[in-house]
Amino acid sequence: IIILLPSEKADFRIRIFNKDGSEAEMCGNGIRCVARYLFDRDMVGRILSIETKAGIKELKISEGDDGMKIEVDMGRGEIVEDVKKVQGFEGTFVSVGNPHFVIFTEDASKEMALMAGPDLENADEFQPDKTNVEFATLRTKNEIETYVWERGAGLTLACGTGACATAFAAVKKGFVDSRVKINLLGGKIEVRISNNDEIKMVGPAEYIFRGDVHEISKIYHNVLQAGSDS
16 A cells, blocks of 8 residues: 655655555555556656655656656665575675565576565564565576565565666676566566666556545544554
């Protein structure tokens, strides 16, 4: 669930809640959906800014032959720990505004994510904030297959920050070129890494359904009350 709020620093502010009730700093796919929502309602132009708990993100909206594309300036990535061994897995601990443990393996799979993801997310080494976990297999110098166990959500069809973390780790290790496609269960995201470690993500945002939430004022009030200390 993403809550839209006014911002004193950007066009809008968002708060992001996982299905377990925890609040996420940032959601790469979610912020693209927010941009599309706002643009289609003439609330923003093709260039906009959105405040998140991971900072202000700048976005650009464009139209191509294959539909709308939304580019997100994700900020700078950081290798927190280049080689980290946890529960028999060796990976790279990365921050892209939120934490990710990226594991490169020759046989990344949905089953591997389901089996190992829960324990890695909650491992002592990642407390108290826990971590997202990516299982990635290099396909070419421009393509990586990735399965994401998302903190607070579980196995996910796609994760924008997870795609960015995977691409960033792979580029810093020299595995891939600076422009790479991340293949996820739900589709592909393009990630570009600059020489100064700036990350840009480009992907679509499509409507799946529309609906009305009844008693929205009560829900809104409860969400704000629950997060008043954040």
